[in-house]
Amino acid sequence: xxxxxxxxxxxxxxxxxxxxxxxxxVLNGVSLKxxxxxxxxxxxxxxxxxxTLLKSILGILPPQGxxxxxxxLYKGRSLIHDKKYLNEVRRSSIxxxxxxxxxxxxxxxxxxxxxxxxxxxxxxDHNYKESDLISxxxxxxxxxMLPDVERVLNSYPxxxxxxxxxxxxxAMALASAKELLLADEPTTxxxxxxxxQILRLIERLVNxxxxxxxxxxxxxxxxxxxxxxxxxxxxxxxxEYGDARKILKEPLHPYTKMLLISAPRLTSSKIGxxxxxxxxxxxxxxxxxxxxxxxxxxxxxxxxxxxxxxRIGPDHYxxxxxxxxxxxxxxxxxx
Amino acid sequence: xxxxxxxxxxxxxxxxQGVVRAVDGIDFSLEEGETLALVGESGSGKTTTAHVVxxxxxxxxxxxxxxxxxxxxxxxxxxxxxLRKEIQIVFQDPATSLNPKKNVKDIIxxxxxxxxxxxxxxxRLKFMLSLLEHxxxxxxLLFKKPHELGGGEKQLVALARALAPGPxxxxxxxxxxxxxxxxxxxxxxxxxxxxxxxxxxxLLITHDLGVVRNLATYxxxxxxxxxxxxxxxDEFFNRPLHPYTQMLLSSIPTLTEEEExxxxxxxxxxxxxxxxxxxxxxxxxxxxxxxxxxxxxxxxxxxxIIKSEHGSHTxxxxxxxxxHERNLNKA
Ligand SMILES: Nc1ncnc2c1ncn2[C@@H]1O[C@H](COP(=O)(O)OP(=O)(O)OP(=O)(O)O)[C@@H](O)[C@H]1O
Ligand SMILES: Nc1ncnc2c1ncn2[C@@H]1O[C@H](COP(=O)(O)OP(=O)(O)OP(=O)(O)O)[C@@H](O)[C@H]1O
Ligand SMILES: [Mg+2]
Ligand SMILES: [Mg+2]
Numbered sequence: 001x002x003x004x005x006x007x008x009x010x011x012x013x014x015x016x017x018x019x020x021x022x023x024x025x026v027l028n029g030v031s032l033k034x035x036x037x038x039x040x041x042x043x044x045x046x047x048x049x050x051x052t053l054l055k056s057i058l059g060i061l062p063p064q065g066x067x068x069x070x071x072x073l074y075k076g077r078s079l080i081h082d083k084k085y086l087n088e089v090r091r092s093s094i095x096x097x098x099x100x101x102x103x104x105x106x107x108x109x110x111x112x113x114x115x116x117x118x119x120x121x122x123x124x125d126h127n128y129k130e131s132d133l134i135s136x137x138x139x140x141x142x143x144x145m146l147p148d149v150e151r152v153l154n155s156y157p158x159x160x161x162x163x164x165x166x167x168x169x170x171a172m173a174l175a176s177a178k179e180l181l182l183a184d185e186p187t188t189x190x191x192x193x194x195x196x197q198i199l200r201l202i203e204r205l206v207n208x209x210x211x212x213x214x215x216x217x218x219x220x221x222x223x224x225x226x227x228x229x230x231x232x233x234x235x236x237x238x239x240e241y242g243d244a245r246k247i248l249k250e251p252l253h254p255y256t257k258m259l260l261i262s263a264p265r266l267t268s269s270k271i272g273x274x275x276x277x278x279x280x281x282x283x284x285x286x287x288x289x290x291x292x293x294x295x296x297x298x299x300x301x302x303x304x305x306x307x308x309x310x311r312i313g314p315d316h317y318x319x320x321x322x323x324x325x326x327x328x329x330x331x332x333x334x335x
Numbered sequence: 336x337x338x339x340x341x342x343x344x345x346x347x348x349x350x351x352q353g354v355v356r357a358v359d360g361i362d363f364s365l366e367e368g369e370t371l372a373l374v375g376e377s378g379s380g381k382t383t384t385a386h387v388v389x390x391x392x393x394x395x396x397x398x399x400x401x402x403x404x405x406x407x408x409x410x411x412x413x414x415x416x417x418l419r420k421e422i423q424i425v426f427q428d429p430a431t432s433l434n435p436k437k438n439v440k441d442i443i444x445x446x447x448x449x450x451x452x453x454x455x456x457x458x459r460l461k462f463m464l465s466l467l468e469h470x471x472x473x474x475x476l477l478f479k480k481p482h483e484l485g486g487g488e489k490q491l492v493a494l495a496r497a498l499a500p501g502p503x504x505x506x507x508x509x510x511x512x513x514x515x516x517x518x519x520x521x522x523x524x525x526x527x528x529x530x531x532x533x534x535x536x537x538l539l540i541t542h543d544l545g546v547v548r549n550l551a552t553y554x555x556x557x558x559x560x561x562x563x564x565x566x567x568x569d570e571f572f573n574r575p576l577h578p579y580t581q582m583l584l585s586s587i588p589t590l591t592e593e594e595e596x597x598x599x600x601x602x603x604x605x606x607x608x609x610x611x612x613x614x615x616x617x618x619x620x621x622x623x624x625x626x627x628x629x630x631x632x633x634x635x636x637x638x639x640i641i642k643s644e645h646g647s648h649t650x651x652x653x654x655x656x657x658x659h660e661r662n663l664n665k666a
Contacts, residue, residue: 275517
């Protein structure tokens with residue numbers, strides 16, 4: 001892949017959160033790459049660091065969060081070291097759909113005020129009148145299939161249903177997503193028929209505007225349908241990545257395997273067990289492979305050495321000592 | 336006696352642009368120890384229904400009975416403590432339902448203190464730890480504040496808080512949508528186990544039909560303020576009758592061929608999303624319905640009772656009224 005095609009590159013990123021007493025070492029060397037028009041998905045347990053990763057990209061970590069190592073390049077230029085460039089990219093290239101629609105809407109402002117705020121920034125150089133911006137806002141709300149656009153514009157967040165708020169947040173993100181859309185669980189509050197329509201909308205935009213997409217979701221069927229490449233995160237690390245369909249059908253990492261078996265199925269009313277044990281305590285994360293305390297196959301080496309991501313197949317990488325045995329290396333599938 | 340019985344419930348909101356008919360005449364009942372899933376269109380009035388049961392809103396008309404006592408017109412602050420303890424809720428937006436200034440321990444402890452008087456602080460802590468264990472929350476979160484938690488972790492804290500008082504009726508508004516698959520499985524298992532042990536009744540609001548499959552006893556399908564289909568969960572998946580239900584099921588993104596086979600043939604979701612201020616005439620689904628007939632635009636369909644193995648299966652749709660009666664109705 002040539003450098004020109006690459007839109008965004010996250011390089012060996014480390015992020016900590018600091019509280020009064022503790023340091024939480026969350027992201028622990030995360031790398032990923034996305035090229036123009038590519039659609040990638042991120043899957044992982046709650047607390048794995050997915051939102052932290054997206055917020056780092058946009059430079060909107062809370063004050064307790066800090067990037068301690070690594071870099072984030074957008075079209076080859078660092079977003080971390082060049083704040084002016086970051087602002088420019090944030091304003092006119094990247095849009096983000098936040099996970100918590102209510103938390104990203106201020107309860108004392110109406111939907112119209114929220115949208116105008118965003119639009120004023122996005123169209124800073126256009127000299128639009130307020131009425132022009134309102135008609136853009138109206139169009140955006142129609143695009144995400146909200147009923148009663150007039151009422152919605154004048155509503156406060158609490159007057160809307162969960163799914164309506166979520167669509168407002170999607171509309172705000174679409175306003176500034178000209179090249180890259182970061183979607184943090186964009187459709188969790190929507191019924192499947194509207195989810196389906198919104199996904200088709202996102203698919204259409206991605207295709208028409210050649211947008212790139214990073215989709216964080218727990219919904220396997222949705223990832224299966226929407227993304228080409230899937231990254232699986234555990235405890236602040238990428239532990240497996242590659243062709244989405246392949247990983248969803250034939251996962252390699254024990255974590256991914258256990259995660260996929262847990263999914264509730266329509267075909268039976270038997271629920272998977274879920275993965276026993278707790279996610280890592282980030283104040284004092286496990287040595288070696290962060291998953292080892294929960295892994296039924298853990299070996300001695302897993303406690304000592306952090307496994308590297310190695311290539312297993314044409315488009316499939318995994319970080320697990322089970323796969324880095326000497327025979328694999330002999331057959332040349334190692335790095 | 337049902338634990339919850341709702342009859343012809345309406346809840347309207349007056350806004351400057353007009354009247355929002357959020358809930359527009361619904362009936363259902365929930366039996367002790369069972370789970371009723373309210374499923375449906377976004378904005379169809381599910382949360383509003385739950386909030387009337389909770390007493391956050393009072394009903395516009397109709398009736399809501401908890402064990403035969405009318406509660407639809409009693410706001411939460413006027414409800415006796417015993418009743419408040421018995422009906423608990425887990426909210427759709429975990430982020431905003433937790434007090435941002437308190438840490439997890441205090442949030443759960445407050446709920447235990449109010450409703451379980453007489454426990455010493457050591458006993459309360461023990462109780463709390465067993466609750467966390469049950470749900471699968473790690474202890475190192477106890478001293479974190481809500482903004483320091485991941486989305487899923489917040490939802491688990493909200494669940495722990497709702498379970499703390501020992502409710503008899505638990506309203507779950509999208510309890511798992513913020514959770515990852517593994518936490519989902521754990522919460523679903525925990526909910527199942529808790530229900531078996533304590534015979535708690537659940538009013539479950541969800542968009543996830545996988546969750547419905549695994550937790551519900553009965554399913555009610557809502558669309559724009561009304562219930563259009565009601566059935567036992569097995570019936571619901573084997574024989575969905577209403578076109579909206581079929582559209583709902585066929586829109587689920589699936590992973591395996593077996594799942595795909597289980598779903599009705601794909602009916603592409605389409606059409607404008609109608610407004611609860613100005614609902615379509617006749618059957619409210621008709622503008623999006625691929626099978627809409629003339630009469631559907633003109634007259635509200637009656638609720639038909641269809642025979643089934645598992646008690647009543649009802650559907651509100653003209654397709655299930657025989658042609659003769661449809662003609663009579665036209666005249
Ligand atoms: N401000 C903060 N201070 C301390 N810890 C934090 C803070 N924000 C997040 N964390 C911790 O960082 C970890 C990663 O959080 P993040 O929100 O990125 O997870 P996530 O993968 O998005 O999870 P979810 O699926 O639940 O949304 C969690 O353990 C969380 O508790
Ligand atoms: N306090 C309020 N004031 C005015 N309108 C309201 C209020 N609360 C809800 N509504 C309106 O009532 C309708 C139903 O909302 P409700 O939250 O019950 O939907 P829902 O079925 O829970 O949807 P979702 O699945 O999206 O959460 C919506 O049109 C909403 O805008
Ligand atoms: Mg998150
Ligand atoms: Mg709702």
